[in-house]
Amino acid sequence: MKEPNDMRVLPSTPVGRLRLYGVFAFFLAGFLYVAGGLAYRQLVQAGDLKEQSDTQSQRVVLRPPARGRIYDRNGFALVDSRARWSVKADLAALQKEFRSEYLRLIAAEKARDAVQIDRERLMEVARVRVLQGWLNKVWFVIDETNRSAKLSRPTSKVVPVTAPGERQISLEQLRRHLRERRALPFTLVSDLAFPGANQAQTPEEGSRSVARFIEQFPVEGPIRLESDNIRTYPYGALASHVLGYVKDTDQLPENVNDISDVRIEALQKLHYTGKTGAAGVELTYNHVLSGQTGWELWTKTSSGYNQTRLKHSEAAQGSNVILSLDxxxxxxxxxxxxxxxxxxxxxxxxxxxxxxxxxxxxxxxxxxxxxxxxxxxxxxxxxxxxxxxxxxxxxxxxxxxxxxxxxxxxxxxxxxxxxxxxxxxxxxxxxxxxxxxxxxxxxxxxxxxxxxxxxxxxxxxxxxxxxxxxxxxxxxxxxxxxxxxxxxxxxxxxxxxxxxxxxxxxxxxxxxxxxxxxxxxxxxxxxxxxxxxxxxxxxxxxxxxxxxxxxxxxxxxxxxxxxxxxxxxxxxxxxxxxxxxxxxxxxxxxxxxxxxxxxxxxxxxxxxxxxxxxxxxxxxxxxxxxxxxxxxxxxxxxxxxxxxxxxxxxxxxxxxxxxxxxxxxxxxxxxxxxxxxxxxxxxxxxxxxxxxxxxxxxxxxxx
Amino acid sequence: MDQNRQGARASYVALAIFVALWVLLPSAVRRLNREAFAEFQAPALHLLGKSRDMATFWEKKSRSTEEMAAAGRDLARINAALEIKLNAMDDVRRENVRLREITRYVVPAEYMSVVARVATRDSSSWWQRIVIRKGRNDGIRPGAPVVFGNNVVGRVTAVHLTTSEVDLVTSPGFRCTAYLEGDEQNRIALVNGVAANSLGTAKSRVSVIPHDYTPPAGQPARVFTTGMGGVFPSRLLLGYLDGGTYSTPVGNFKESLLIPSRDLYNLQEVSVLVPLHQNPGEALMQGDQFQ
The missing domain is CATH 3.40.710.10 (DD-peptidase/beta-lactamase superfamily)
Structure with a gap:
């Protein structure tokens, strides 16, 4: 057993001590370098780095407001907004299904000894198939005329188009969504009451489709029901030259509600599609009718999907306009x-x-x-x-x-x-x-x-x-x-x-x-x-x-x-x-x-x-x-x-x-x-x- | 000491193996396990419900003769009043039959009514889910509406052999369309349950109320089922609008809270309206079992 005084903590020779101090100095320099770098980033670059981080991890989703109504002089609504019920798929919640379908497709490709597997394309196909499967289910529930269609399995064939409406999802449609609106749910049916702008459907039939979906489709799950406004002209073509009409706009609105505390200019903004007046009173009084745009500040996942809502401001509906028309x-x-x-x-x-x-x-x-x-x-x-x-x-x-x-x-x-x-x-x-x-x-x-x-x-x-x-x-x-x-x-x-x-x-x-x-x-x-x-x-x-x-x-x-x-x-x-x-x-x-x-x-x-x-x-x-x-x-x-x-x-x-x-x-x-x-x-x-x-x-x- | 350590290590290993097995088990086995647990639990639920019924019976049995006589008098009065209403109903019924004969209208018998006692309330979501003492053996199917008289109680979400789980109107899993009293255009609104905060009261919400809807003055507006969705018969009472309607900050719509039509806390017995024909929504609720 060695005595404590035999323990040699430091080298006894000058050369050994010099080497040891050298090692100490090396580590000290390294530590100082790291600490200095940390301090520089934390104290000097903090603002810029936070902005970079926010830019990469946050996004602003703009919410277009409902437009104001247009009345005649007696209070009859000549232009209104009706509820538009749309069915949307939460892509983030479907990730597992996408993956399973993708693996199934890969296995199928391997089984047929494919020489080269285009994995990116297979992923796209998997997504389309999964979404098509859900869309088939939606139609199965709301469309009484299509009950004989084979549904359910994501890999099932596309339902034949038997009536006007949005029944098939194309690859291009999904690509466009992922390119421009990845953070938002994917729209399966944009207007349940009048699918595919099917004006032949009566309001009663439209309400029945909506009711059938609401009551029969499971509440839980990746498929959501959303309601928003769509411009409606209850009297059809009446006074159309006076009233005008609205059109989609991709331009970011100037009147974004209470957004001063969020530096949206530095953040990625979601592709914006709102409505703007295109003619008549809708155009001339657009600034009165259009209200204030709301926004939501989200963190996003590495895949680009929305994760947590940090802040938000509700949109404010536009003001009404009362016309002199009777x-x-x-x-x-x-x-x-x-x-x-x-x-x-x-x-x-x-x-x-x-x-x-x-x-x-x-x-x-x-x-x-x-x-x-x-x-x-x-x-x-x-x-x-x-x-x-x-x-x-x-x-x-x-x-x-x-x-x-x-x-x-x-x-x-x-x-x-x-x-x-x-x-x-x-x-x-x-x-x-x-x-x-x-x-x-x-x-x-x-x-x-x-x-x-x-x-x-x-x-x-x-x-x-x-x-x-x-x-x-x-x-x-x-x-x-x-x-x-x-x-x-x-x-x-x-x-x-x-x-x-x-x-x-x-x-x-x-x-x-x-x-x-x-x-x-x-x-x-x-x-x-x-x-x-x-x-x-x-x-x-x-x-x-x-x-x-x-x-x-x-x-x-x-x-x-x-x-x-x-x-x-x-x-x-x-x-x-x-x-x-x-x-x-x-x-x-x-x-x-x-x-x-x-x-x-x-x-x-x-x-x-x-x-x-x-x-x-x-x-x-x-x-x-x-x-x-x-x-x-x-x-x-x-x-x-x-x-x-x-x-x-x-x-x-x-x-x-x-x-x-x-x-x-x-x-x-x-x-x-x-x-x-x-x-x-x-x-x-x-x-x-x-x-x-x-x-x-x-x-x-x-x- | 070492033995203790070895014992603890073995426990951890066993737990890890169990967790790994559970995760790796096929979903069918897990579903079977869940079903087995529900069936295992069913006799206890039955016993619980029956013992509550027994307690109520003995509590009533212990009432004095005077109390029973007073209750009998009250009952006689109610019976007399109901008899008058019944006579009036007879007239309406006869007129209804006459009109049907004229128009040759055949009334489809769309639902089979199954009366069930409430066994218990699901402790995981108090107020919002109940378990009833009827199940698959009695012909109940998932998705069937559950009512008490003319009032909507909720909807069957899971069916076991002898019990069924019912999502109440206040459950976040409940959703249906509604007509509002006083809306002459019969536009549809949406009723759905709202998740309650801990210790908070469960609520339902009526949304997508048309902007120009005004509730009738002097009384809370009634909210009815539309009968359009293929699940609930029409004109069942869902509840009442809570005091008024409130504009939403966005949209041309209003919303309001819903006061459910029945005191969901005191439910003892309900009727399950089992559709005679399966609707597609049932297939979706059962999973991917349909074509």
Whole structure:
């Protein structure tokens, strides 16, 4: 046994001690290096490293908010959101099944002595097979017509497609999901009630499919039921040009709710697909309707799946918008337009507008042909897009269609003449079968002429020759100035202040016509290089033809202005009960009472016994003016049919304009074609004015 | 000392072997084991339920004559009231039969009713699962709805030879569609149980309530089954909306808590409505046994 004093802790020789100190120094240096490095990373690089770590291990999932609703003035929801029930597979929870299926496929490949095994592809196939197996189970439960299908085993064959819907999962579909939305569950059926955008399924059948899944499919497991909103237009194509539609957007929203404490800019964001307005009110008031986007901050696994939710902020629904439309008048207007067809039964392109005379609020605005925004709310089929495109339904003819106003312009000619004092309300002009201007005879629409005609009679019978004479006496400068005074070439802006409109910002109408409006004059004709202005051009303009181009909405505004004895009406699509009836740029017309009475009387006679007598409504006298004008279609002449007016005659409340584009083979006339539509609109308005027939709205828009 | 150490080591080894065996056992053997345990446990559950019934019997037997007479009087009154209702029902029934004859409507007998006593409540999820004293031998199948009178109690989730497990309406495993009283459009809402916190009260939630739904004034709105899902007959009472509906922060929908229609704590007896025809959901609940 050795004594303690024999133990040699340190080498006794200097060389040995030196070696030992060297080893100590080496380890000390190493330790200091490690400690220094640790301190450097912990103290100096901490911020950067944390950010790198967060970037690699966290992600932000953005949650799009529900859009606000759009109501008519009575509180009926014209645009809403319905529950969309979707079935989704939690990929993280299916990892074991993927693996088992993958191993089975590998074994099968080995069993058939495959030379080269593409393992990556086999993994993809395994995933698709597992998901297809679950999808088959979903269909087995919800689809009574498909009960004979063999299901259950993930390796089972794909169920044959027996009905519209999402029944097969493709490799490409899964690849896209893993590439772009790996953190989210995989969507097996995106809309249980209307699978595959199957509009043929009734709501009742849709509810039954949803109920069957909810009650029969196991709650536990990798398959989840999720509900979200989808934009829905309960009245289908009604007012589709006003309402517009929504489309998918991949752009990150600016209005992300309360996200300042999360540095999302440094993190990976989930591929975002939200909805944004694509047309109409949905587009113009998108910032009001779209709400605030919510978010969730997740840690992710090494495979890229979501693991733990660290923070979140709920999305906030968008605000509601209350339109000035009255859906009952809108329905009647569109029903009236839908009766106008060519001999082959095809709908004629047409437009109609009705305004509140005092406030300028639009009660109805219709354009034909139309489209169903429900079919554009989610995925748009190219077939439907082409169908709408081919029919010309994208164009809102009421606001974007540019037309010569025809004889409805004769009211302006009369006003211009009386204001310039070239004619008075009781002056009688001799009106024959034609009027010579230069070398050309300008015809009357009545072959024998009308004889003695004053303002009142001219408006009732729509005498051309009276207007040629007065137009030439007035001159192009005064005539076009008068048309401009009524704003026929001015873009229509919604100038409701944001305070008065309940917080809605001042903005353009969602469909304002701002380009292409023409009130011609000498400069205009020179500008378009059509030569100098001549008297024939003035005669043409005096009956609303020639270069003059305006929209049905402009003509409805003109009718409303006339009813109030003013020059301008500011139309608005937003309802505000506090409007005071002032209109931007409006001034009195500048005629004496007798002159105004003559115009008013002539327009009333037009309905009672004149060119618009087909549209007469017993018990509701109103003022109207028809117009039939020529336009060229494919190089040949066709007719446009117009009617404008206001009602009731003694105390105007509403004003309207109707336009129908006649085709080459149609017999289209102002009173005969446009008149019945005006009649239906006014009858619908009269019915809504009767308070006893007011239906109860289904929802309170204020809620 | 060494013997002790060796003994401890042997125990650990045995435990490890047991765990390894359990993990490696085929799922069929494990399922068989679970079933065997349920069957082994069944007589005890039966005994427990019957002894509770016996205790109730003796407790009632010990009541005084005066108490029994008072109870008899109350019962007579209730009987009289029910008799009046029964007469009224007879009229309705006759009218119903008349209308069916006119329209030649054949009423399918969709469910077979099996009355079962409650054996116990599953201690692992108090309030949310009960065990009843009827099982496969009595024709009960998984997925069958369980009711008391016109009230939904829950749904059968597991069936053994002589007992069955029932998820109550408040169980997180319970889910069904519902109509809300006062919703003229009969839009479907979703009812599902909510996992209770420890010592908390189990709840159910009604979600996806349409934004424009307003409960009838003055009384809690009733929540009914829709009958559309193929599991529950229509118009069974699921419960009542708890005081009102509340907007969810996202979505155009509202949600509310559900007060179950029966006092689930005091259930003694229930009826299992066994569908005469198997629905596909049953096959899914039983695993991959269907084609």
């Amino acid at each position: 859906y009952r008048i809108q329905q009647a207007t569109e029903a009236g337009l839908a009766k106008i067809k060519d001999p082959q039964g095809k709908l004629l392109p047409a437009a109609a507008v009705m305004l509140d005379v005092r406030t300028g609020e639009i009660l109805a605005l219709a354009s034909q042909p139309t489209f169903d925004p429900n079919r554009l709310a989610d995925r748009v089929s190219s077939a439907y897009y082409d169908e709408v495109d081919k029919s010309g339904a994208w164009l809102n003819r009421a606001t974007q269609g540019l037309y010569s106003p025809g004889s409805t312009f004769k009211v302006i000619t009369a006003i211009a003449g009386m204001r310039k004092k070239v004619v008075d309300w009781d002056d009688v002009l001799e009106c024959g079968a034609f009027f010579k201007v230069g070398n050309r005879d300008f015809p009357e629409h009545e072959p024998v002429g009308f004889g003695d005609v004053d303002v009142d009679k001219m408006l009732a019978i729509s005498c051309n020759v009276w207007n040629y004479q007065v137009g030439l006496r007035t001159g192009i400068e005064a005539l076009s100035a008068e048309a401009r005074r009524f704003g026929l070439d001015s873009p229509l802006l919604n100038t409701v202040s944001d305070v008065e409109s309940g917080g809605l910002p001042m903005t353009e109408l969602p469909f304002a016509a701002s380009r292409g409006l023409v009130v011609p004059d000498r400069e205009y004709k020179l500008r378009i290089k059509a030569g100098p202005w001549n008297d024939g051009d003035t005669a043409n303009l005096s009956i609303g033809q020639g270069y003059l181009l305006t929209t049905p909405l402009h003509m409805a505004c003109f009718a409303a202005s006339l009813a109030r004895g003013e020059t301008r009406t500011t139309p608005s699509i937003i309802h505000d009960a506090r409007r005071d009836g002032r209109h931007q740029g409006a001034e009195p017309i500048g005629l004496s009472k007798a002159q105004l009475d003559a115009i008013h009387g002539g327009m009333v006679r037009c309905v009672e016994e004149g060119t618009a007598r087909v549209a007469r409504i017993p018990g509701l006298p109103y003022a109207g003016k028809t117009g039939t004008t020529e336009y060229f279609q494919k190089g040949e002449k066709a007719h446009l049919a117009w009617m404008i007016g206001y009602a009731p005659a003694d105390n105007p409340v509403v004003a309207f304009a109707v336009l129908v584009e006649g085709q080459l083979d149609t017999n289209t006339w102002g009173g005969k074609t446009a008149g019945p539509v005006a009649k239906e609109m006014l009858e619908a308005w009269a019915a809504t004015a009767d308070s006893s027939s007011q239906p109860k709205p289904k929802a309170d828009p204020a809620r």
